[in-house]
Amino acid sequence: MPVGRRHAGRAPAPRSEHAGRVRVVRLRIDPALRFLLTPRHRGGIFTAGAADTDTWGHVVESVGVPLTEVGALTVDGATVAASARAVDGLLRVEPVRRPQATASSPPRFLLDVHLGSLTRRLRLLGLDAAYRPEADDPALVRIAAAEGRVLLTQDRGLLRRHSLPHGALVRGSSADEQLDDVLDRFAPPLAPWTRCTACGGVLAPVAARDVAAVVRAGTARSYRDFGRCVDCGHVYWRGAHAARIEPVVARARDVVARRRSRSS
Numbered sequence: 001m002p003v004g005r006r007h008a009g010r011a012p013a014p015r016s017e018h019a020g021r022v023r024v025v026r027l028r029i030d031p032a033l034r035f036l037l038t039p040r041h042r043g044g045i046f047t048a049g050a051a052d053t054d055t056w057g058h059v060v061e062s063v064g065v066p067l068t069e070v071g072a073l074t075v076d077g078a079t080v081a082a083s084a085r086a087v088d089g090l091l092r093v094e095p096v097r098r099p100q101a102t103a104s105s106p107p108r109f110l111l112d113v114h115l116g117s118l119t120r121r122l123r124l125l126g127l128d129a130a131y132r133p134e135a136d137d138p139a140l141v142r143i144a145a146a147e148g149r150v151l152l153t154q155d156r157g158l159l160r161r162h163s164l165p166h167g168a169l170v171r172g173s174s175a176d177e178q179l180d181d182v183l184d185r186f187a188p189p190l191a192p193w194t195r196c197t198a199c200g201g202v203l204a205p206v207a208a209r210d211v212a213a214v215v216r217a218g219t220a221r222s223y224r225d226f227g228r229c230v231d232c233g234h235v236y237w238r239g240a241h242a243a244r245i246e247p248v249v250a251r252a253r254d255v256v257a258r259r260r261s262r263s264s
Contacts, residue, residue, distance in 0.1 A: 022049045025059060025086055032095045036064045036156070050086040057082030060093055066159035068167040071096040099187035099259055103148050103166060106188050110149040112140060112158065117175035122182070123200050124245065125252050126191030130200060137161070152182065179248075180255050187259040192249045193227070193238070201231030211235045 024047050034042040041063060050059050056075075057067055060082070073080050075089040102108075106127070111119045113133040122129035130149060132140065137155075141164045144151040151167040153159060159167045168185060172178040194203055206228040212220045214235055223237045 021052050023052065023086070023088070024048070025050045025088070026090045027059070027063065027093060028090060029063070029065065029093045030095050033065055033069060033093065036066075036069070038064065045090065052085075054086050055083050056080055056086050056091060059086050059091070061160055064156070065093065066156050066167070066169060068159045068164075069096055069169055070094070096185075098185050099263055100168075100185055102150055102186065107186050108147065108149045109182075110140065110144045110147070110151050112151070112153040112155065114154060115152060115170065115178065118152070118170070118178045118182070119200075120197045121175060121179045121248065123195045123197045124192060125249065126194040127188055128195075128200065150186075176248075179252065183252055183255040184259050187256045187263075190249075190252060190256060192252075193236070196229035196232060196234050196236070198234050199229060199232045201229040203227035203236060204230050206235070 026045055026047055028045045029037060029041070040046075048059055048063055050062075054062075056073055060070060060073070061067060067082055070082070070093055072092075072094040073082060074092045074094075075087070080091075108128040108130070109122060110130045110132070111122075113135075116131060116133065119129050119131040130143070130147070132143060135143065137158050138161075140151060140153075140158070141161050143149065144167070145163065145165050149166070151158070151164060152170050153167065154170050156169065158164070159169060168182070170178050171181040195201065196203060204227060206226045208220050208224060208226060211226050211228065215226075215237075219237065219239070223239065225237060227236045228234070229236075
């Protein structure tokens with residue numbers, strides 16, 4: 001087919017005089033969120049393009065900030081919704097307020113495949129933390145929506161899916177840093193040693209004689225308090241490993257207490 005030749009049939013629709021027009025808007029992103037921006041935008045006020053049909057939410061996400069991380073939006077001092085049409089003026093973007101309220105109390109979490117270590121730590125603290133390493137992104141969003149869970153991830157693209165009701169970008173490269181961030185953000189009530197770290201099920205007290213067949217004889221003689229997961233049957237007791245775990249629990253309690261005190 002020769003270059004530039006048109007297909008026969010329906011004529012192209014006439015373009016509106018203003019179709020595709022791009023306006024330039026100004027933004028000021030709070031310093032707490034500037035790590036999400038490209039380096040050239042981290043200094044203060046900067047500009048971004050916006051089509052006539054773009055909302056403020058579109059503009060914010062276009063510069064790299066997922067709306068899950070955004071609290072108040074104001075234009076020239078007036079609060080605006082993320083769904084409002086972008087207009088002239090200076091948009092100020094604030095981070096979500098901490099501690100952040102969730103749809104359920106205590107909060108229920110779902111973690112993506114890259115946060116397995118964080119999952120075990122959350123469960124150790126008694127938090128409801130689901131983990132589906134086999135699930136792809138659409139499945140994770142469906143599970144989070146169906147079960148009323150906050151999706152925890154470091155994937156900004158995943159957080160931009162419009163069908164995701166609740167999500168949070170996890171900060172930190174190590175599991176300890178990630179745990180601090182989640183606890184600081186949500187300040188959830190903690191109940192250490194009450195959940196199975198393997199599957200997340202609740203632990204129920206069980207007598208030593210009832211677990212004698214699945215633990216070593218010396219363990220059954222040395223310890224009196226055992227717990228068994230009501231879902232997978234895994235047995236737990238406060239053995240020598242508890243000394244290594246207690247500092248994690250103590251730090252977690254401190255992080256939650258400090259966040260609650262700052263917000264009161």
